[in-house]
Amino acid sequence: MRSKRCIAMCLAGGEGRRLGPLTHHLAKPAVHFGGKYRIIDFTLSNCTNSGIDTVGVLTQYEPLVLNSYIGIGSAWDLDRKDGGVTVLPPFVEQQGGNWYKGTANAIYRNMAFIERYDPEYVLVISGDHIYKMDYERMLHFHRTRNADATIAVIQVDWKDASRFGILATNERDQVIDFAEKPAKPQSNLASMGVYMFNWKTLKAYLQQDEANKLSSNDFGKDIIPAMLFEGTRVFAYPFEGYWKDVGTIDSLWEANMDLLADEPTLDLFDDRWRIYSQNTYQPPQYIAPQARVTRSMVNEGCTVYGEVDHSVLFYGSHVAPGALVRDSVIMPNAVIGAGAVVIRAIVGEGATVTDGCSIGHPTGDITLIASDQWVRKGVLA
Amino acid sequence: MKHMMGVINCIQERVDLGALTAHRCVAAVPFGGRYRLIDFVLSNMVNSGIEDVAVLTEDNVRPLMDHLGSGKEWDLDRKRGGLFVLPSNGHGKRASDIEQLRAHRDFFHRGTQEYVVIARSHIVCNVDLRRVLHAHEQSGADVTALYYCTTEDVDASFDIDAFGRIAAMHASPKGLVLKNAPIDVYMMRKSWLLDVIDEPQGAISVEQRILERLHDVRVYAYCVDAYVGIIDSITSYYRHSMALLQPDVLRELFFRGAPIYTKVKDEPPTKYADASHVHNALIANGCIINGCVENSIIFRGVRIHAGAVVRNSIVMQNGEISEHAHVQHAILDKEVYVEAEHNVVGTADAPHVVPKKKVHAIA
Numbered sequence A: 001m002r003s004k005r006c007i008a009m010c011l012a013g014g015e016g017r018r019l020g021p022l023t024h025h026l027a028k029p030a031v032h033f034g035g036k037y038r039i040i041d042f043t044l045s046n047c048t049n050s051g052i053d054t055v056g057v058l059t060q061y062e063p064l065v066l067n068s069y070i071g072i073g074s075a076w077d078l079d080r081k082d083g084g085v086t087v088l089p090p091f092v093e094q095q096g097g098n099w100y101k102g103t104a105n106a107i108y109r110n111m112a113f114i115e116r117y118d119p120e121y122v123l124v125i126s127g128d129h130i131y132k133m134d135y136e137r138m139l140h141f142h143r144t145r146n147a148d149a150t151i152a153v154i155q156v157d158w159k160d161a162s163r164f165g166i167l168a169t170n171e172r173d174q175v176i177d178f179a180e181k182p183a184k185p186q187s188n189l190a191s192m193g194v195y196m197f198n199w200k201t202l203k204a205y206l207q208q209d210e211a212n213k214l215s216s217n218d219f220g221k222d223i224i225p226a227m228l229f230e231g232t233r234v235f236a237y238p239f240e241g242y243w244k245d246v247g248t249i250d251s252l253w254e255a256n257m258d259l260l261a262d263e264p265t266l267d268l269f270d271d272r273w274r275i276y277s278q279n280t281y282q283p284p285q286y287i288a289p290q291a292r293v294t295r296s297m298v299n300e301g302c303t304v305y306g307e308v309d310h311s312v313l314f315y316g317s318h319v320a321p322g323a324l325v326r327d328s329v330i331m332p333n334a335v336i337g338a339g340a341v342v343i344r345a346i347v348g349e350g351a352t353v354t355d356g357c358s359i360g361h362p363t364g365d366i367t368l369i370a371s372d373q374w375v376r377k378g379v380l381a
Numbered sequence B: 001m002k003h004m005m006g007v008i009n010c011i012q013e014r015v016d017l018g019a020l021t022a023h024r025c026v027a028a029v030p031f032g033g034r035y036r037l038i039d040f041v042l043s044n045m046v047n048s049g050i051e052d053v054a055v056l057t058e059d060n061v062r063p064l065m066d067h068l069g070s071g072k073e074w075d076l077d078r079k080r081g082g083l084f085v086l087p088s089n090g091h092g093k094r095a096s097d098i099e100q101l102r103a104h105r106d107f108f109h110r111g112t113q114e115y116v117v118i119a120r121s122h123i124v125c126n127v128d129l130r131r132v133l134h135a136h137e138q139s140g141a142d143v144t145a146l147y148y149c150t151t152e153d154v155d156a157s158f159d160i161d162a163f164g165r166i167a168a169m170h171a172s173p174k175g176l177v178l179k180n181a182p183i184d185v186y187m188m189r190k191s192w193l194l195d196v197i198d199e200p201q202g203a204i205s206v207e208q209r210i211l212e213r214l215h216d217v218r219v220y221a222y223c224v225d226a227y228v229g230i231i232d233s234i235t236s237y238y239r240h241s242m243a244l245l246q247p248d249v250l251r252e253l254f255f256r257g258a259p260i261y262t263k264v265k266d267e268p269p270t271k272y273a274d275a276s277h278v279h280n281a282l283i284a285n286g287c288i289i290n291g292c293v294e295n296s297i298i299f300r301g302v303r304i305h306a307g308a309v310v311r312n313s314i315v316m317q318n319g320e321i322s323e324h325a326h327v328q329h330a331i332l333d334k335e336v337y338v339e340a341e342h343n344v345v346g347t348a349d350a351p352h353v354v355p356k357k358k359v360h361a362i363a
Helices: A017-023 A040-049 A063-070 A103-108 A111-117 A135-144 A158-163 A199-211 A219-229 A249-258 B038-047 B062-068 B097-103 B105-110 B129-139 B190-198 B206-211 B234-243 B247-255
Strands: A006-011 A054-058 A084-088 A121-126 A129-131 A149-155 A165-169 A175-180 A189-198 A234-238 A243-245 A285-287 A292-294 A296-298 A307-309 A324-326 A341-343 A345-347 A367-369 B004-009 B052-056 B082-086 B115-120 B143-150 B157-160 B166-170 B179-189 B219-223 B270-272 B277-283 B292-298 B309-311 B326-328 B330-332 B343-345 B352-354
Touching (some): A006 A103, A017 A367, A040 A121, A040 A129, A103 A219, A111 A199, A129 A189, A165 A234, A189 A219, A249 A345, A292 A296, A296 A307, B038 B115, B052 B097, B097 B105, B097 B190, B115 B190, B129 B143
Parallel strands (some): A324 A341, B004 B052, B004 B115
Antiparallel strands (some): A165 A175, A165 A189, A285 B277
16 A cells, blocks of 8 residues: 555534424435535545545435435546555444444544554544535645644624634634634634644544544544643634535525525536436436526436426426426426415425425425425425 | 457458548547447457457557557456457558558467457447357358348348358449348458468458359358447438447447456546426446536536527537537547537438547638
């Protein structure tokens, strides 16, 4: 095994409880997004596009779909002889086994994997965020600052700041304070959950943290505060651009709608930074003579006979004649029956809205139709 | 299922698609928004359990090689078998497929399969070759030839007797109403093919060898009861492309049987703007559509700007139709740029073909 300069560890065990029925049988990183992607496509594509060819994906909750989706990583060009993608579920040792206790514990328990590559740097990322980021530039920042740890940060609205890990920095971008979800945030610089570490430093902290029985073994709650307390050089790498943690149904809907702007902040059409995904081998989309499609993103394999406005249609979905889909997300292979009306809704994979049914409401909460559900009578959110 | 191996014959094509085949072989001609013609025969073979496919090639092979790669998209990147490209000997002399097969006869010896399917790449259909194999074994034929029934004008028609054996072939069956048109797909025992390859003979093709000796070779017919598109001219290319806009044809080719595989480009879904007017169109991924598209096939990565109108046309990969340009009854090869307020207009019978990478700026 040749040594690698930098490898990535992608945390993909999230349950995404607030996504409700969408994550009943699916880990959050496997949730569909943007007409053809799953959320984890963004971090895996970022790795490939940044020149990182060794990625450990740490799975835990409902891993079946995620594991088969990642496969040997060929979709992201991560099927490599030396390195590539490795799925790392919790495992049993001679002393027994249990679930990953926290994010830091998950990395700690896979130290053997990391050490195989003898890396200088370890990038810790989360598989459930939507963003495009060049980790190579972050590594450059990390090296020029002579940092032990670098946290990517983004400016968030002040009103939202208390939902994030908030950092305070000095004029040299060095982190002087870190508070996880503070009631009274001192800044609006939020951690994106993207960390670059010198492996030697991180390894020492992981071992120290594991020995502390009171620790919750979490990067944000334990590792970073310990580093700051002991004066380790932690820097904040300022990121500008689109970044979203789609934790709720509303934010998932909103992130999909963001793509429909005339010039969206998240540009999926940039061929220098392709977002790769598994392909489903569908024919091109068919738009019927009487159909109408405006302000929307439509994927291959869709058949549209009705009206679609300001919506995202995943592969294989069908909109029958006379149906209206507006401000909605139609997941793979869902069927919108003849004359049905779908407004401000997320229709799950393989779900059917039967003929003449009406779901959703122009204002208020987003209506969610779970995967494979049959909707027979009108549901107003 | 390891009974069959496949051979796709891309040499001595009798097909002329004008500008579309100026720099590529017929097999590599783009079709149906995201495919190349060879995808259909290759997918049919793979979907029928064939794991060894040889492609005989001659000129203009680069676009085809680029498309096929290691065969991964068709699941043909195998340790045993998989995709083999059998090139011509490179001495500038046009070999017949028999001569080329003879040069590569080792390929046939390494596989253990009993049967070989030989096909050409210009036929668009979705057919299960396992059924053909079954019929072939039942009939005890030396060769099974595939055909379809049509009322259209075709080059040839099989005369089939009551037992399903081909008694004769009519070269120009003008008088017939219903024709049994061959689709250039033949199934035979590998040993039979190897015998033919080793016979001393001139530069004739396997097909000619079969059809000229119908009296002593037992050739049985197998009817393909599905949509068949024979792409042998610009007119038929245009007609069969437009046929994809009929939902039943689309269903038969892509949804009824097994999937048709092709090289993946990782384009995002297509984006429709506020002002887009799209009616009766087949549109691939990666397009941005601001203008009007009617009765057309749009390939991957095409830009159609505001006020532009594309009607009854085919726009191939990465084409760009600028503001208020007008494209009607046209076939635009890859990467064609039509300037603002310019027109590209053909007729339904003779679509205007614009060659690859041409900047179209004639008002």
